[in-house]
Amino acid sequence: MNRIIVLIALVVLVASVLMACAPAPTPTPVPPTKAPEPTKAPQPTVAPTKAPEPTKAPEPTKAPEPTKAPEPTKPSLRTKANAGEKITLFHFGDITGPYAGITTPLVGGFTDGVKWLNGKGGIRGAEVTIEWADTAGKLENAISTYNRFREKKPLIIQLYGSAETEALRDRLAEDKIPVMTAGVSAKGSYPPGYVYAVVPIYSDQFGLFIDWLAANWSKVKPAKGQNPDTPTVAIVTWDTSYGLGALTDESKAYAEKKGVKVVAQERFTMGAPDVTTQILAAKKAGANVIYTNTLAHGPAQILKDAVSLGVRDEFLIAGDNWAMDLSMLALASTASEGFYGVLPNLYWDDTTHAGIKEIEAQFKANNRKPAEHSVGYLLAFAFVDAMRAYIEKTIDRVGFDALTGAAVNETMAASGELKVMDGVITLDFGKDKRAPSKARIVQVQKGKFVPVTDWLTAPDLRPK
Amino acid sequence: MALRFAGDFDTTYAHDMAVIRNRGQWALTIAFLVALFGLPFVASGEILGMINLIGISIVAVQGLNILVGYTGQISLGQAAFMSVGAYTSAVLVKGGVPFWFALPIAGLVAGLVGLLFGLPSLRIKGFYLAMATLAAQFIIPWFFRNVRADLFGGMPGLRVAPPTLGSLVFNSQETMYFPIIGTVVVCTIIAKNIARTRLGRALVAIRDNDLAAEVLGIQQFAYKLRAFFLCAFYAGLAGSLWAHYARAINPEQFSLVQSVWYLGMVIVGGMGSALGPILGTTFVRLLDEFTIQFSPMLSKIFPEAEANMLAALGPIVFGLALMLFLVFEPRGLAHRWELLKAAWRLRPFAH
Numbered sequence: 001m002n003r004i005i006v007l008i009a010l011v012v013l014v015a016s017v018l019m020a021c022a023p024a025p026t027p028t029p030v031p032p033t034k035a036p037e038p039t040k041a042p043q044p045t046v047a048p049t050k051a052p053e054p055t056k057a058p059e060p061t062k063a064p065e066p067t068k069a070p071e072p073t074k075p076s077l078r079t080k081a082n083a084g085e086k087i088t089l090f091h092f093g094d095i096t097g098p099y100a101g102i103t104t105p106l107v108g109g110f111t112d113g114v115k116w117l118n119g120k121g122g123i124r125g126a127e128v129t130i131e132w133a134d135t136a137g138k139l140e141n142a143i144s145t146y147n148r149f150r151e152k153k154p155l156i157i158q159l160y161g162s163a164e165t166e167a168l169r170d171r172l173a174e175d176k177i178p179v180m181t182a183g184v185s186a187k188g189s190y191p192p193g194y195v196y197a198v199v200p201i202y203s204d205q206f207g208l209f210i211d212w213l214a215a216n217w218s219k220v221k222p223a224k225g226q227n228p229d230t231p232t233v234a235i236v237t238w239d240t241s242y243g244l245g246a247l248t249d250e251s252k253a254y255a256e257k258k259g260v261k262v263v264a265q266e267r268f269t270m271g272a273p274d275v276t277t278q279i280l281a282a283k284k285a286g287a288n289v290i291y292t293n294t295l296a297h298g299p300a301q302i303l304k305d306a307v308s309l310g311v312r313d314e315f316l317i318a319g320d321n322w323a324m325d326l327s328m329l330a331l332a333s334t335a336s337e338g339f340y341g342v343l344p345n346l347y348w349d350d351t352t353h354a355g356i357k358e359i360e361a362q363f364k365a366n367n368r369k370p371a372e373h374s375v376g377y378l379l380a381f382a383f384v385d386a387m388r389a390y391i392e393k394t395i396d397r398v399g400f401d402a403l404t405g406a407a408v409n410e411t412m413a414a415s416g417e418l419k420v421m422d423g424v425i426t427l428d429f430g431k432d433k434r435a436p437s438k439a440r441i442v443q444v445q446k447g448k449f450v451p452v453t454d455w456l457t458a459p460d461l462r463p464k
Numbered sequence: 465m466a467l468r469f470a471g472d473f474d475t476t477y478a479h480d481m482a483v484i485r486n487r488g489q490w491a492l493t494i495a496f497l498v499a500l501f502g503l504p505f506v507a508s509g510e511i512l513g514m515i516n517l518i519g520i521s522i523v524a525v526q527g528l529n530i531l532v533g534y535t536g537q538i539s540l541g542q543a544a545f546m547s548v549g550a551y552t553s554a555v556l557v558k559g560g561v562p563f564w565f566a567l568p569i570a571g572l573v574a575g576l577v578g579l580l581f582g583l584p585s586l587r588i589k590g591f592y593l594a595m596a597t598l599a600a601q602f603i604i605p606w607f608f609r610n611v612r613a614d615l616f617g618g619m620p621g622l623r624v625a626p627p628t629l630g631s632l633v634f635n636s637q638e639t640m641y642f643p644i645i646g647t648v649v650v651c652t653i654i655a656k657n658i659a660r661t662r663l664g665r666a667l668v669a670i671r672d673n674d675l676a677a678e679v680l681g682i683q684q685f686a687y688k689l690r691a692f693f694l695c696a697f698y699a700g701l702a703g704s705l706w707a708h709y710a711r712a713i714n715p716e717q718f719s720l721v722q723s724v725w726y727l728g729m730v731i732v733g734g735m736g737s738a739l740g741p742i743l744g745t746t747f748v749r750l751l752d753e754f755t756i757q758f759s760p761m762l763s764k765i766f767p768e769a770e771a772n773m774l775a776a777l778g779p780i781v782f783g784l785a786l787m788l789f790l791v792f793e794p795r796g797l798a799h800r801w802e803l804l805k806a807a808w809r810l811r812p813f814a815h
Contacts, residue, residue: 111763133760134755134756135756136756140517140752141752143513143710144753144756145756147509147512147513147637148510148513150509151508151509151510166714170711170712174635240716241619241620241716244618244620
């Protein structure tokens, strides 16, 4: 008897577990305002009256002209939010883990950006809310977070890592969810799909650097470098998807075409406390330029070790956009002087710019700590405004009630150039274009990033 | 694995040896399997996604448990063996081999690579063997990064097609659930039964006292190599499932940290039990999931708090929970389950 009771209890338990696992009942969505059906045209009177035989047929009665159907009334799109309506912006990335130095301030920037946006009335009257997650640099966590978010049918997601962008790109296309990503490897962004890079892809950035290097070599070559007549580049970089993103077959061929030799690719692990071996190997290979595709602590380590080896004046050292951060200046200290980088966005130093002034004001208003005064905060703030712009454009096109990820994607894919917050970042997407192309070369001078060029256009080095 | 009640005696040797001993247990097992394979029809994609990730880890950890739990050998290369399976399967499927054939082949290839790294176990054991297997964790990813980039995709890695069966494409959480959970069930049954064979008893003998085992006529080296093969075979299967689930692989995904976590899952679940990997993996994965959501939850409660602090709290909670768990249940969750079973076995005659 007891066994039967226990058995029944277990079956009930299993059933309860199954019920608990069932998806939560979704609230009944507000039915979209349907366009009024166009008034149907009355059927035209069909055949003419036939003449009786054999009497001469009178002229057949002419059928009356069919009444013209009135033009279908164009549905008026709802472009204002209903009371209490919310729009959620999703973002997730490796906020702890190896990239945390750059990525953690993103949370603050995103949060303050949304607060600022709500203060201005949200997105067409809808309150903006945030969902975020820290995936700690683990791909399993990224996939699991994506599974959780996709159930909520996001209009758009912001990602930060190259690896997660590459892994999720097929799913995003299947689920029709566009993402803006700060992890801009060529493999993640192309072929064109639902992934939009917020800065030029790494190979394009390297191409832009090569253009500048080839054109200005006589002016910028290092004082004591080897092979002074030819810019000879060694890539000294992290052994990761991101780190190896600059040197692709296309960018290498482009460099050769421009007369710039790429003689070595020396790799080191993230957080390596010493890269002297890699620098000496670069020297041995005949390089006079070191280019690194690493976050701020990567170039800082290279710069410090170049100084300690006494070879700083033998190399022009440069990096990608994520190298250009205050934390790099802090870590490398005086060794950072003269470091070059590709910068596709404005920086905190552009103090007279309206967009930067606004972000600076919000940073102070929210009592953020100096450690958060970084490129991460700045860009995340701008990303929020970019999302607003794309969602509002979509609302104008399809109305509030047809607002979906697919619709936002259509808007983005046809958006062209968008200057976010008066140009703090400039995005530029098109049918076959998933990343902007403009950037400036900046140099560290007296602890500040000083532009040494005007805005340049990067060559298109997307994978063939 | 299931509960056994008072008064349920073994009357034959076959009955004594059986895993499922009576009708009640059969009914429970069938009900469990029906519920398990019926889950995709009622559960949300989020829950299925989590189960899929847990399932893939269970297969890898189940293999590691054969080596660590049953045989007493340590391996720090499980994630690397997974990468062998993942790349083998990805390349085969790219070459036109159906996933259903690529899956076992991936296991076999990984098993053979595992054999290679098991060779040092003839001469060394303990921490020394751990260091030797650590080599796998450096050599194998290096191989996929630098050798035949045309085939393995170099550092950016490979895109992997989802499995197909006729016109059915396994590209959602619901569909991938079936091959993953199917593999978990088969692998768990095999692992459970390995422990009940001559092979399993020999492995346990080596673990308990390798010298005594040798004296009893167990060829240590041959059995250790079999354990390495099985361990890597399971890792290969897990790698293949991961590749077709994630649909993009690169060497970065199979890190040393992941190998260490697999060892942690074996310990948390309880070594030397087929149930241990299931419980350990589920516990660690759910804890991880909680951690992911912990910082955002806090940021809603304390919107003014500094982002750095909130982000750091997640991993701290994770570490703390794991530490407390190991302090209070060092023999693993499977042991706790055994205690629970023992308590029920006496019912209703607790005295």
